[in-house]
Amino acid sequence: MALARPVTRDSSPLRPVLLPPLVLLLLLLPWSSALALVAGTVPSEIPSGQTSDPCGSGPCTPGTKCQTTDSGGHTCEPMEPQGCATQPCHHGALCVPQGPDLNGFRCYCVPGFQGPHCELDIDECASWPCHHGATCRNLADRFECHCPLGYAGATCEAEVDECASAPCLHGGSCLDGVGSYRCVCAPGYGGASCHLDLDECHSQPCAHGGTCHDQVNGFRCDCADTGYEGARCEQEVLECASAPCAHNATCLEGLGSFRCLCWPGFSGERCEVDEDECAVRPCQNGGLCLQRSDPALYGGTQAPLPGAFSFRHAAGFLCLCPAGFEGDDCSVDVDECASGPCLNGGRCQDLLDGFQCHCSDGYTGLTCEEDVDECLSEPCLHGGTCDDAVAGYTCWCPEAWGGRDCSVQLTGCQGHTCPLVAACIPIFKSGVHSYTCRCPPGTHGPDCGQNTTFSVVARAPVWASVPAGGPLGLALRFRTTLPAGALATRTDSQHSLELALVEGTLQATLRSHGATALVLRLPGMVLNDGHWHQVEVALRLGALELQLWHEGCPAGLCVASGPVAAGPTALVAPGPSGPCSARLGGSAFAGCIQDVLVDGHLLLPDNLSGNVVLGCEHQEQCQPPPCAHGGACVDLWTHFHCDCPRPYSGPTCAHEIPAATFGLGGTLSSTSFLLHELPGPNLTVSFFLRTREPAGLLLQFANDSVAGLTVFLSEGQILAKALGSPIVELPGRWDNGLPHLVTLSFGPDQLQDLGQQVHVGGRLLPADSQPWGGPFRGCLQDLRLNGLHLPFFPLLGDNSSQLSELGQSQNLTQGCVSEDTCSPNPCLNGGTCLVTWNDFHCTCPDNFTGPTCAQQLWCPSQPCLPPATCEEVPDGFVCVAEATFREGPPAAFIGHNVSSGRSLSGLSLAFRTRDPLPILPEGCSLNFTCLSGGPCEAGPGDANCSCQEGSAGQRCQSPTLPCEANPCLNGGTCQASGGVYECTCSSGFSGPICEVVKGLPLPLPFPLLEVAVPAACACLLLLLLGLLSGILAARKRRQSEGTYSPSQQEVAGARMEMDSVLKVPPEERLI
Structure with a gap:
């Protein structure tokens, strides 16, 4: 309560108010209620001598009541609210007076109630x-x-999970239900909780009196003493199952017993005893006895017994006899001479464990197998060559020497009378010197005046009779161009000897009694070259020898020989031959022969029968070359033959086998053939193919509707499907429009039921061709099956009989005809179209190019000014120029007056330099693009990109690494993913970048000190200003009622007890 002392009125004026009224009003507005209360505590001053009711004038504001004081003044005290006096709030609610009305109140309900008076119970x-x-x-x-x-x-x-308590026992699985559960018991258990162990023995599973023992999820049968076995004692015990019998004996099953049937040589209850047949020593003369029951004696390369061991043959013994004895028990002395071991007429003497040969003259060795080489003593003199013979030798002497040992000087040619064309050969025989004249080939006689050369025509052999005597053999010279044919044949009553050409090489055949005894060949020496060749075949010392004098042979002589097997009419021993006949030539040979010797007898043309043409006249048949189109000419001596390349034919390959065009103009084409006889077990199909279609039926072998072999195109590849075999693929692409020779070969294991109908290019019903790619479109030519030609059209100059006939055909065009691919003209911009077989080629003007002349060429119009050069690029051209920058100005510019009228669409350059910092100014333009959405900012002479977050580089072309700047604080680890980063904080820190220390309060969203302190100071200042203004106003009002002289205490500041003036409002509490 404020204390004031009444004073006398003072006429001196009051001190002026320091604050302006407007400012004071603004400051007092928020504190009007408080000031009113303060003002109400100041007692009113009544002039002395005047009595009145201080509260009569109603000095207090609404909400307060006037109270008189002892001093005659009054005070305005707040009235007590009466709203909660009646306890209007129910159910324990808190009543709080509220509002200007003293009877106002507000109920704060406890949880669970609502309403103005908390009278309503909330229905949860x-x-x-x-x-x-x-x-x-x-x-x-x-x-x-x-x-x-x-x-x-x-x-x-x-x-509720009823399975949580694990109600199912013994490993049962619990299935939870609504308010219940179900147990799926493990095998062997049952009951609602799997508490029961099921008795598997309840069903008496053990048969034949077996004892059942119950187990978890099973049972065990004890079959002891029942005679049975098995899981349920259901199988009778088989005593033989354990193989009780030894040595592969047979076991016979009995009731609770068994019996063994032993192989011979074995005994015992179980055949376990191997009887020892060698115990009685059956082998005589020191032979070694071996038991046949020993498996080690079989199977090896050195094993004494052949084959594999078998108990069937294991009984008995084997005697290994010492040398000189044989027989089952080695009791027989071997006659070593019985096999005739002594050769070449040697006499054999039998010895104990051996033999001895007494050899004939000229032979030696254990079996007289070695011919004594009489030439080892070098008996031939004067450089003569020694040839060893049986019990002797032969000396081949130089021309001037003769005799057995070349010891006699030959003088027979002194004063000889041989013609100039002949050579004199001296002879020394029976001590008499003489000579003989050796005539040149084709001549004979003392003066070489007789001609021995004659011609033989094919299918007209020449015959001659040969007297007896002389060694068996043939010798002659021949020339021919035919690769095969008999040259000469010598025949007697028992033997025949033939010289022939086979595939151009020489062959000699010896036959005895109609059977081939020996064949000799000289392979690799082709003799049908039209030149003369000298040959000889003769029987010498039990061997047949074939000789050819040829410059391609070693030392000019090729020899082939072979022994002749001994027989009833032995040809082994040398001796004179009997009379025989000779045939020169044969059904196939044509050519010339001269100097024929049969058994050493010379056959002259005068002694030959018929069909003989003297001399040798031959005209070159292949000059000039008669074969056209690269055909190979074969000289057949009297005529020629042309081997024509495909697809040409005729005697001189002059005729091309006509091709057939299938499907010209979109038509459906096909043809068929009927084979009179099927090809052999092996089939080769060949033909020429030209097409641009990737699919279509080429040919098909069939019997009506059953296809035995189908050849067709699929995706440009040739496939073959034989009945019962998988599809075979021919490698490569065949639909490129070029001619291809196609060859397909099939073996007998690939073909079955081919059929006699051959359909080419399609079937008469187009639907039958659809499974094979539809009808064929393109050209086929020269179709052949093995050697059989199937013509699509009649052949010119070919009268050969065919093994097939042309069947039904439709819409075939002769020749390989192209579609008119230039109609309509596909070439643009004035191009000229040229048909190139089912395709076209456009000849374009100079300034256009491309398959259809659609692409314009810019450089022919010379759009670039020198020194630039023009280069074509897709959809335009570029002008390329070069410039060299040296020390000097930073740049050089050359201007040109461009008069071409073309717009510049771009400018680019490349550079080559050793400068480590080359600068290429580049501004913001269409050719300078900032990537990743960064804007381009033009600078002085250059452009810069302002890169957005996540990119860097001159053009923002490089993605930045989110963790590169190490954004994580306090030792956090940065991990990047998808262009963003995430911080893994170390212990004690958290937050997006680990900036928060765990355990400290989180920072407020605003600076608390910076805001709270100024706000508190401002409120305090306003409060002091308000109090000061109220005091001044109260003083002014008192001064207007009388004179007042403040005491020293009042001037210095009266003491005011604020807690007596301002009452603390009642505490409100919300529950």
């Missing part, structure tokens, strides 16, 4: 909080759910 069950059909019970400030069976929780939201 109204929102149906209970789940799964539970019953809700409303209580004060809460609810209670009564859950159905199987559910739990405050709102019955959780299903």
Whole structure:
């Protein structure tokens, strides 16, 4: 309560108010109520001598009541609110007076109630909080759910897991249900909780009196003493199953017993005893006895017994006899001479464990196999050559020497009378010197005046009779161009000897009694070259020898020989031959022969029968070359033959086998053939193919509707499908429009039921061709099956009989004809179209190019000014120029007056330099693009890109690494993914970049000190200003009622007890 002292009125004026009224008003507005209270505590001053009721004038403001004081003044005290006096709030609610009305109040309800007076109970069950059909019970400030069976929780939201208590025993699986559970028991258990061990023995599973022992999920049968076995004692015990019998004996099953049937040589109850046949020593003369029951004696290369060991033959013994004895028990002395071991007429003498040969003259060795080489003593003199013979030798002497040992000087040619064309050969025989004249080939006689050369025509052999005597053999000279044919044949009553050409090489054949005894060949020496060749075949010392004098042979002589097998009419021993006949030439040979010797007898043309043409006249048949189109000419001596390349034919290959065009103009084409006889077991199909279509039926072998072999195109590849075999693919692409020779070969294992119908290019019904790619479109030519030609059209100059006939055909065009691919003209911009077989080629003007002349060429119009050069690029051209920058100005510019009228669409350059910092100014233009959305900012002479976050580089072309700047604080680890980063903080820190220390309060979203301190100071300042203004106003009002002289204490500042003036409002508490 403020204290004031009454004073006398003072006429001196009051001190002026320092604050302006407007500012004071603004400051007092927020504190008007407080000032009113303060002002109300100041007692009114009544002039002395005047009595009145201080409260009569109603000095107090509304909400306060006037109270008189002892001093005659009054005070305005707040009136007490009466709204909560009647306790209007129910159910324990808090009543708080409120509002300007003294009877006003507000109820603060406890939880669970609502309404102005908290009179309404809130129904917590109204929102149906209970789940799964539970019953809700409303209580004060809460609810209670009564859950159905199987559910739990405050709102019955959780299903009770009846399996949580593991009710299923013995490893059973629990299946949870609503309010229940079901156990799936492990095998062997049952019951609601799998508590029962099932008795598997209840069904008496053990047969034949076996004892059952119950087990978990099973049982065990004890079959002891029952005679049975098995899981249920269901199988009778087989005593033989254990193989009780030894040595592969046969076991016979009995009732509770067995019996063994032993192989011979074995005994015992179980055949376990191997009887020792060698115990009695059956082998005589020191032979070694071996038992046949020993498996080690069989199977090896050195094994004494052949084959594999078998118990069937294991009984008995084997005697290994010492040398000189044989027989089962080595009792027989071997006659070593019985096999005739002594050769070449040697006499054999039998010895104990051996033999001895007494050899004939000229032979030596253990079996007289070695011919004594009489030439080892070098008996031939004067450089003569020694040839060893049986019990002797032969000396081949130089021309001037003769005799057995070349010891006699030959003088027979002294004064000889041989003609100039002949050579004199001296002879020394029986001590008499003489000579003979050796005539040149083709001549004979003392003066070489007789001609021995004659011609032989094919299919007209020449015959001659040969007297007896002389060694058996043939010798002659011949020339021919035919690769095969008999040259000469010598025949007697028992033997025949033939010289012939086979594939151009020489062959000699010896036959005895109609059977081939020996064949000799000289392979690799082709003799049908039209030149003369000298040959000889003769029987010498039991061997047949074939000789050819040829410059291609070693030392000019090729020799082939072979022994002749001994027989009833032995040709082994040398001796004179009997009379025979000779045939020169044969059915196939044509050529010339001269100097024929049969058994050493010279056959002259005068002694030959018929068909003989003297001399040798031959005209070159292949000059000049008669074969056209590169055909190979074969000289057949009297005529020629042309081997024509495909697809040409005729005697001189002059005729081309006509091709057939299938499907010209979109038509459906096909043809068929009927084979009179099927090809052999091996089939080769060949033909020429030209097409641009990737699919189509080429040919098909069939019998009506059954296809034995189909050849067709699929995706440009040739495939073949034989009946019962997989598809065969021919490598390569065949639809490129070029001619191809196609060859397909099939073996007998690939073909079955080919059929006699051959359909080419399609079938008469187009639908039959669809599974094979549809009808063929293109050209086929020169179709052949093995050697059989199937013509699409009649052949010119070919009268050969065919093994097939042309069947039904439709829409075939002769020749390989192209579609008119230039109609309509596909060439643009004035191009000229040229048909190139089912395709076209456009000849374009100078300034256009491309398959259809659609692409314009710019450089022919010379759009670039010198020194630039023009280069074509897609959809335009570029002008390329070069410039060299040296030390000097930083740049050089050359200007040109461009008069071409073309717009510049771009400018680019490349550079080559050793400067480590080359600068290429580049401004913001169409050719300078900032990537990643960064804007381009033009600078002085250059352009810069302002890169957005996540990119860097001159053009923002390089993605930045989110963790490159190490954004994580306090030792955090940065991990980047998808262009963003994430910080893994170390212990004690958290936050997006690990900036928060764990355990400290989180920072407020605003600076608390910076805001709270100034605000508190401002409020305090306003409060002091308001109090000061109120005091000044009260003083002014008092001064207007009388004179007042302040005491020293008042001037210095009266003491005011604020806690007596301002009452603390009642405390409000919300529950």
